[in-house]
Amino acid sequence: MSVPPEPGVLEGLDAWRSLPVDQQPSWPDEGHVGRVRDRLATLPPLVFAGEADELKTRMAAAGRGEAFVLQGGDCAEIFAEATADRIRHKVMTILQMAVVLTYGASLPIIKVGRMAGQYAKPRSSDTETRDGVTLPAFRGDIVNGYEFTPADRTPDPDRLLEAYHTSASTLNLIRAFTTGGFASLLRVHEWNRGFMADNPAYSRYEQVAGEIDRAIRFMIACGADFEELRSVDFYASHEGLLLDYERPLTRIDSRTGRAYDCSAHFLWIGDRTRRLDGAHVDFFSRVQNPIGVKLGPNATGDEALALMDRLNPLGEPGRLTFVTRMGAGKVRDTLPALVEKVTADGRPVTWMCDPMHGNGIVSATGYKTRRFVDVVDEVAGFFEVHRALGTVPGGLHIELTGDDVTEVLGGTGEIDDEGLARRYETRVDPRLNHQQSLELAFQVVELLRRA
Ligand code: PEP
Ligand code: CO
Numbered sequence: 001m002s003v004p005p006e007p008g009v010l011e012g013l014d015a016w017r018s019l020p021v022d023q024q025p026s027w028p029d030e031g032h033v034g035r036v037r038d039r040l041a042t043l044p045p046l047v048f049a050g051e052a053d054e055l056k057t058r059m060a061a062a063g064r065g066e067a068f069v070l071q072g073g074d075c076a077e078i079f080a081e082a083t084a085d086r087i088r089h090k091v092m093t094i095l096q097m098a099v100v101l102t103y104g105a106s107l108p109i110i111k112v113g114r115m116a117g118q119y120a121k122p123r124s125s126d127t128e129t130r131d132g133v134t135l136p137a138f139r140g141d142i143v144n145g146y147e148f149t150p151a152d153r154t155p156d157p158d159r160l161l162e163a164y165h166t167s168a169s170t171l172n173l174i175r176a177f178t179t180g181g182f183a184s185l186l187r188v189h190e191w192n193r194g195f196m197a198d199n200p201a202y203s204r205y206e207q208v209a210g211e212i213d214r215a216i217r218f219m220i221a222c223g224a225d226f227e228e229l230r231s232v233d234f235y236a237s238h239e240g241l242l243l244d245y246e247r248p249l250t251r252i253d254s255r256t257g258r259a260y261d262c263s264a265h266f267l268w269i270g271d272r273t274r275r276l277d278g279a280h281v282d283f284f285s286r287v288q289n290p291i292g293v294k295l296g297p298n299a300t301g302d303e304a305l306a307l308m309d310r311l312n313p314l315g316e317p318g319r320l321t322f323v324t325r326m327g328a329g330k331v332r333d334t335l336p337a338l339v340e341k342v343t344a345d346g347r348p349v350t351w352m353c354d355p356m357h358g359n360g361i362v363s364a365t366g367y368k369t370r371r372f373v374d375v376v377d378e379v380a381g382f383f384e385v386h387r388a389l390g391t392v393p394g395g396l397h398i399e400l401t402g403d404d405v406t407e408v409l410g411g412t413g414e415i416d417d418e419g420l421a422r423r424y425e426t427r428v429d430p431r432l433n434h435q436q437s438l439e440l441a442f443q444v445v446e447l448l449r450r451a
Helices: 030-042 049-063 084-105 158-179 200-221 279-285 301-311 331-345 372-389 419-423 434-450
Strands: 068-073 109-114 127-130 133-136 234-239 250-252 259-261 266-269 291-295 320-324 350-353 393-399
Touching (some): 030 158, 049 068, 049 266, 049 350, 068 084, 068 350, 084 200, 084 434, 200 434, 266 320, 291 301, 301 320, 301 331, 320 331, 331 372, 350 372, 372 434, 393 434
Parallel strands (some): 068 393, 109 234, 234 266, 266 291, 291 320, 320 350, 350 393
Antiparallel strands (some): 250 259
């Protein structure tokens, strides 16, 4: 028996259409995108509402300091890069970081990929001009192509379907990896294979893996049954930016009659689309998933409270996460007032730190990059502020890849201005490579221990 939608729910899901909506493409053919939306609405959901509820419960635990969220993946996923190897490397990187954090800080780690749907990007300008030629800006593979040609840059609604199918195959592989034995803690050593360069982060990982391995074998010898260690829970997330994608994938949960955005477990609203009178806040106020909002250095305490009123009026634990991305130089000045105001309100939120998006620079050699030291410093500042206020640092949101790219400056691999050219592959923002990601995890262990 399925429960019918609660009264007004279906109408409400389209209320955003009459509100100001930022960062959407201009589709060349409204009829075409309408047909694609209809098609998407008939395709199976990518995640199950019950899984989103389970994540909400866990996000609530993170908000109380009983768990810690690790959310990571590409700035922008690319269809052509949804290959088995790249997906496996990304999942392995997140699992390795999670092992380091769990072991080092004795906390359950909630693993969330910026994966299987992270295809739409907000841009500072609608167009890009090169050598006197102006074309639409690249808005992510779900909208248009990256090549600077009219054919590629013209928004194409069929890309919404490709995004759906690529997300489905990515999620399928993630589910196979994380439940099919690959992610078993009994194989913790193997996740480091292929990453064995001569590097302190790798030797430290080998040491942690060795200790975990010995502990598990000891317990098995004592007769313990480790069936639960064979699989891990891994959730999918992306920025809920493109409403022509999110709306058709929003479904009425047959158990409750309530709406869930079944394109991912966790959706967040970006710093550029969180206006209170806008379409994104309205739309996501009407779905039951756990929701994040990015807060940059210009966010005010009053805005944060108004977002709580809109997105979590009843103060349901785990429903709302604020992902702060202030920049290393500002976090210690701007974060305290925000946290104090929200804490005084009393409704719970989970606080996460995105140490990537406030720390962008352009290298002397012209690359859009970040400094690893700034990333680490913003995380440290985030922990310091929460420690001083007696509030809970609940998680980390990062852009990473499992490959050996050279996009972020520094780390023990000492990538410098010249080194960026070696393997700079990102289409949008620079990502931590595998080694830098592990290094960051070891640094966060120290911070979590002090917290
Ligand atoms: C992002 O997460 O890639 C992004 C665009 O972030 P923000 O909304 O924080 O600018
Ligand atoms: Co980004």
